[in-house]
Amino acid sequence: MRDPVLQRFIEASEVAVMAAAEPGSPAEAVAREVFRRCHARVGGPSTVPPATLPVCGWLDAALDSTGDGPRRAVADALEAMAERLEWERRDASDPANRAFYDGHANALILGPGGYEERDDLWIGATLMAPGVTYVDHKHPPAEVYLSLAPGEWWNAEMDWTDPGMERLIYNPPGILHAMRSGDRPFLALWYLPL
Numbered sequence: 001m002r003d004p005v006l007q008r009f010i011e012a013s014e015v016a017v018m019a020a021a022e023p024g025s026p027a028e029a030v031a032r033e034v035f036r037r038c039h040a041r042v043g044g045p046s047t048v049p050p051a052t053l054p055v056c057g058w059l060d061a062a063l064d065s066t067g068d069g070p071r072r073a074v075a076d077a078l079e080a081m082a083e084r085l086e087w088e089r090r091d092a093s094d095p096a097n098r099a100f101y102d103g104h105a106n107a108l109i110l111g112p113g114g115y116e117e118r119d120d121l122w123i124g125a126t127l128m129a130p131g132v133t134y135v136d137h138k139h140p141p142a143e144v145y146l147s148l149a150p151g152e153w154w155n156a157e158m159d160w161t162d163p164g165m166e167r168l169i170y171n172p173p174g175i176l177h178a179m180r181s182g183d184r185p186f187l188a189l190w191y192l193p194l
Contacts, residue, residue, distance in 0.1 A: 002042045005084075006116055009077035009109070010038050013123070013189065016070035017146050020168045027170035030142045034191045037121050043110065044117040051086045053105045058129050062187035065149035067165055074189070075148050078125065082107075085115055087127070090135065103132035111194075122192040126179070133180040141192040145169040145179075151186035153179045 002010075014035045021028035059082060066075040085107035093101050104126065108114035111122035122141075128134065128151070145153065146168060152160045153169040155177035163169050171177045179188065 002116070003045075003081075005077070005081045006109070009074070009081060010035070010123075012070070012073040012077045013146070013191075014038075016074045017144065017168065017191065019070050020146065020166060021144075025170070026142065026172065027144045027168045030144050030170070030193060031168075031191060033193045034121050034123065034144070037118075037193060038110070038123075042116070043114075046086075046113075046115045046117060048086045048113050050084050051088060052083075053087050053089065055103055055105045055127060055129050056082075056087050058185035059127055059187070062127060062149040062185040065184060065187070069165070071146070071148055071165055074146070075187075078148070078189075081109075081115065085109065085125075086113075090137075092135070092137075097135075099132055100135060103129040104134060120194050122190065122194065124190050126186070126188050126190065128179075128181045128186040130181050130183050130185055132186070134178050136176050136178045138174055138176045139192070140174055141194055142173045143171040143177075144191045145171075146189045146191070147187070148189065149187035150184055151179055151181050151188060153177065 017031045063075045087105040108124045110116045154160045
């Protein structure tokens with residue numbers, strides 16, 4: 001049986017993501033597959049202890065930016081389990097890039113080494129302090145982002161874009177992409193079928 005706090009997060013995420021997905025779009029297809037896999041089985045419990053980084057001090061301010069509607073329910077569910085997650089830096093973070101190194105944290109909620117151990121999907125969160133650009137990166141699976149606090153995204157086929165609280169960001173498989181915060185903290189969730 002799945003942890004009830006995590007189940008609440010998955011249910012709220014599905015409502016918010018599907019409400020923002022354009023019918024028939026690649027983002028909708030990716031999201032449907034991620035949530036289909038969530039419903040198909042429950043993964044194992046985490047073997048990774050919870051951890052935080054100094055940037056996690058921005059989490060409450062980021063969660064307060066979410067506003068009302070379906071994303072508020074996601075933010076509340078994330079807040080309820082935030083202390084149970086392992087918040088860590090991107091593996092390839094360079095300590096010489098202090099703004100990025102000290103200004104970001106990722107938490108894997110479902111996936112390999114996540115709060116729920118899975119080998120078929122990733123659902124996670126990225127938190128950034130104000131004025132931080134997440135390094136350019138890419139990965140084989142397609143990805144959908146749901147913003148919970150203001151930010152902008154870029155990929156090799158799209159200029160910097162703020163989806164607001166109405167839309168999603170979709171990254172095709174293998175595309176180079178990045179994100180950045182403005183004058184407020186950034187918080188987004190990411191959904192990838194593996």
